[in-house]
Amino acid sequence: MAQPSTPVSPPLKDELDIVIPTIRNLDFLEMWRPFFQPYHLIIVQDGDPSKTIQVPDGFDYELYNRNDINRILGPKASCISFKDSACRCFGFLVSKKKYIFTIDDDCFVAKDPSGKEINALAQHINNLLTPSTPFFFNTLYDPFRDGADFVRGYPFSLREGVPTAISHGLWLNIPDYDAPTQLVKPRERNSRYVDAVMTIPKGTLFPMCGMNLGFNRELIGPAMYFGLMGDGQPIGRYDDMWAGWCTKVICDHLSLGVKTGLPYLWHSKASNPFVNLKKEYKGIYWQEEIIPFFQSLALPKECTSVQKCYIELSKLVKEKLGPVDPYFQKLGDAMVTWIEAWEEHNNPPAQAASKPEPNDKKDKPSAKSK
Template identity: 85%
Template structure:
């Protein structure tokens, strides 16, 4: 099967997708799933020549029925609906303010190609290789690396980086308003087992078959007390599950060019509670233990939801609501992946009354 038949590109947006023109040489062979946030009556224009399907809030409500409550509104976390309706093995997701970057030689970077390389090669989560990714062409395991570990682990997530506008939180934006990332580091590394990381969703690839059901971006945005923690929540959940199931996570190449700095005052309002909560959320994930009986991503995720409800709800009632949404997400995932994929323009079907 050709790779173009195994990968979907998921894009959340509230605007016309003119940015795709720059990506045309790299994206045009692939299928796009566009998740329109905000006003569903707004017309989103997509440049001609792209193969795509577009879902708005009305589509999400029709497809998921009552379970649509688990999909965030007025927040880029809505993108995870695209992961749910995809039927491909791999997903690449990118924000609509991200453009093609150039390497130090001036050559355009094919970000999608590098993500695919990362996902198709093993990871080394159990023993750190000081020469970065040993599976990359021109590299290998260094002296002293155990031969018994050199087969590596399947790679579930490829976390790409950004040039120009860094992915900073609001306080850092406020004290460093003019800072830009100009450092291009030609390296990929595996994040070690037992180590969490702040996952950014604007340049991200993952193996949907390995980790898809855990790639839930949580409840954010409209009606919620927190925003801008959607991708990080998914990253913490996914990393704990990857460690438990023996999957790897890579970070580094590829770079994209992030062109738009969001308003730090608006961001601070969204992040305010998360900045405090993360001091308890991160230790929670550092101490999570999943039972040996949890041998699938779905069972691991449901166990996480239970522990979130039991241990984080004391911080705020929001976490009880989030745990409920995590369980609803898995119910909807199972339902949609047992039936033919709904197509937005053909009038998506509702979930069966039995599933509700």
């Protein structure tokens, strides 16, 4: 009889947290069990904190609700959005791990064209552990993938690449469309699987989706703030977009990389386009001002850390976007509050690879399971 092979420890098992924002029971985790069970989960419960969220047995998790957020952050809790998936960034703040993978609760395991289930987490880890090439485009896309390399004419001086800060994954089935596009293409589904990962070039912005996202928390975590969205705010559904624009300009400034492409997951639920339009309509107008602002933005050379970049960015948001709407004055203040909360909770400096420490007792959530 053949002897069982030696068990292999899952990659980054003790260095990565999975952050999930939710308003419902997390039955979707059953499908992800083979891939997620070895890892620690941070669940951020949005909505009514008196509601009990059920988590399948066997997962190691912390569950935070709004009461926990208010207790842990005190007055600074005002920077964490309510009734919007932007609440997930609280999980980024209380984590003590080097890496974060965040996923929405309506996302399931996808299959590649051969029918094999895709381990999205493993692909994100691979993306984050290999360099990015933002300064010169490689026409074979990611040269660090098996079977690929730098093509003829690629400068040897740039082949070492830079550290990868963000891994942006994609989705099969329900595309990540805005409300107007949903309305004109209500039955459109994405069935196109593109077997590619690429570095987004320096100076190029992109629409970041938070439903399938990995990042190096020590490299870019302080900038991964999903803004003021949802309850009490004039805008929603631009939380991940805001974080994407901010992190990209900071990555460009600090010579860090952003990859997009694989992995895919299966996005199962189309949100209501009419509800989405009410949340998005100001953003649809404002983005025509916001995107040129980020495209023309130049951070001073004195900004040598993510925190310094983000504080400078908050000032520019108030100065340049404040005239567009008073909301941006409020958002700029919230960006500063977020950085204060980040530093107050003894998170490792953005550029330092320090050893993760266990959560402080005062940060303990409402529920925990082993």
